[in-house]
Amino acid sequence: MINKGTAVITGAANGIGQAYAVRLAQDGFDIAVADVVDADKTKALVEAAGRKFFAAIIDVTSPEATLSFAKQVQENLGNITALVNNAGIYPWKSFAETDFQTWRNVIGVNLDGTFLMSKAFVPYMIEKKYGRIVNVASTTFFLNAPQMTAYIASKGGVIGFTRALASEVGVDGINVNVIAPGLTNTKSMRDENAEIYEFLPKMQAIPRVIEPEDLVGVVSFLVSKDSAFVTGQTIAADGGQVRN
Ligand SMILES: NC(=O)c1ccc[n+]([C@@H]2O[C@H](COP(=O)([O-])OP(=O)(O)OC[C@H]3O[C@@H](n4cnc5c(N)ncnc54)[C@H](O)[C@@H]3O)[C@@H](O)[C@H]2O)c1
Numbered sequence: 284m285i286n287k288g289t290a291v292i293t294g295a296a297n298g299i300g301q302a303y304a305v306r307l308a309q310d311g312f313d314i315a316v317a318d319v320v321d322a323d324k325t326k327a328l329v330e331a332a333g334r335k336f337f338a339a340i341i342d343v344t345s346p347e348a349t350l351s352f353a354k355q356v357q358e359n360l361g362n363i364t365a366l367v368n369n370a371g372i373y374p375w376k377s378f379a380e381t382d383f384q385t386w387r388n389v390i391g392v393n394l395d396g397t398f399l400m401s402k403a404f405v406p407y408m409i410e411k412k413y414g415r416i417v418n419v420a421s422t423t424f425f426l427n428a429p430q431m432t433a434y435i436a437s438k439g440g441v442i443g444f445t446r447a448l449a450s451e452v453g454v455d456g457i458n459v460n461v462i463a464p465g466l467t468n469t470k471s472m473r474d475e476n477a478e479i480y481e482f483l484p485k486m487q488a489i490p491r492v493i494e495p496e497d498l499v500g501v502v503s504f505l506v507s508k509d510s511a512f513v514t515g516q517t518i519a520a521d522g523g524q525v526r527n
Pocket of ligand 1: 293294295296297298299300319342343344369370371373392419422465466467468470471472
């Protein structure tokens with residue numbers, strides 16, 4: 284299989300990020316993972332697909348750690364062609380319960396993390412005049428969805444950041460887009476709110492629970508050369524619940 288370079292994925296020790304890692308490895312990318320927990324299971328899955336793997340315990344809210352991670356990825360795998368900013372947190376809290384620390388934490392991981400990883404990796408892409416960045420939002424941004432003020436604000440920020448960054452780096456051969464998943468079956472989300480899985484999927488055009496594997500094709504396309512003229516866009520992968 285053709286080596287497509289290195290895809291860097293944040294938060295790929297678990298959940299949807301892990302599914303992205305497996306699919307991009309199957310597509311021919313070596314995989315680098317930044318997560319705050321061990322990515323051993325992802326490593327085994329990527330290596331089973333025949334690709335190289337590198338991971339470090341990195342908090343994406345740290346300017347120093349993200350810069351040093353980029354250096355490590357360049358040294359260990361090199362040829363960085365794709366970045367998927369997937370790490371995210373989504374505490375289920377009303378506005379009244381959302382204190383400033385919670386707000387800062389959510390904006391920190393979801394939005395600052397996306398900014399900092401882009402700061403760290405874009406220079407390597409500019410050097411090669413090629414890159415694909417996929418940021419992760421959520422269709423909650425387009426929905427009437429209570430209990431998520433910090434989260435939805437952060438994901439709106441991710442969409443805004445994507446549009447603005449796309450305008451600056453297109454000249455360097457770098458495309459920046461967003462995948463906005465609908466409610467997806469992960470342990471973290473079920474731990475936050477198991478009840479919504481009972482009614483939300485029924486509101487989708489495709490009325491069943493979304494699995495992480497349902498999302499991977501969109502990311503596979505966005506990191507491929509086939510997406511050459513798609514940039515600054517948000518693609519909803521939610522079974523047809525929202526139309527943006
Ligand atoms: N699950 C859903 O229903 C759903 C829907 C829409 C969007 N999303 C988005 O998809 C992404 C993944 O969601 P998921 O359900 O797979 O979550 P998850 O909790 O299963 O995985 C998130 C990963 O991010 C890591 N992480 C958390 N904070 C980090 C930090 N500071 N630095 C580095 N890594 C960190 C976690 O350790 C974890 O491995 C998130 O951005 C989320 O907002 C999820």
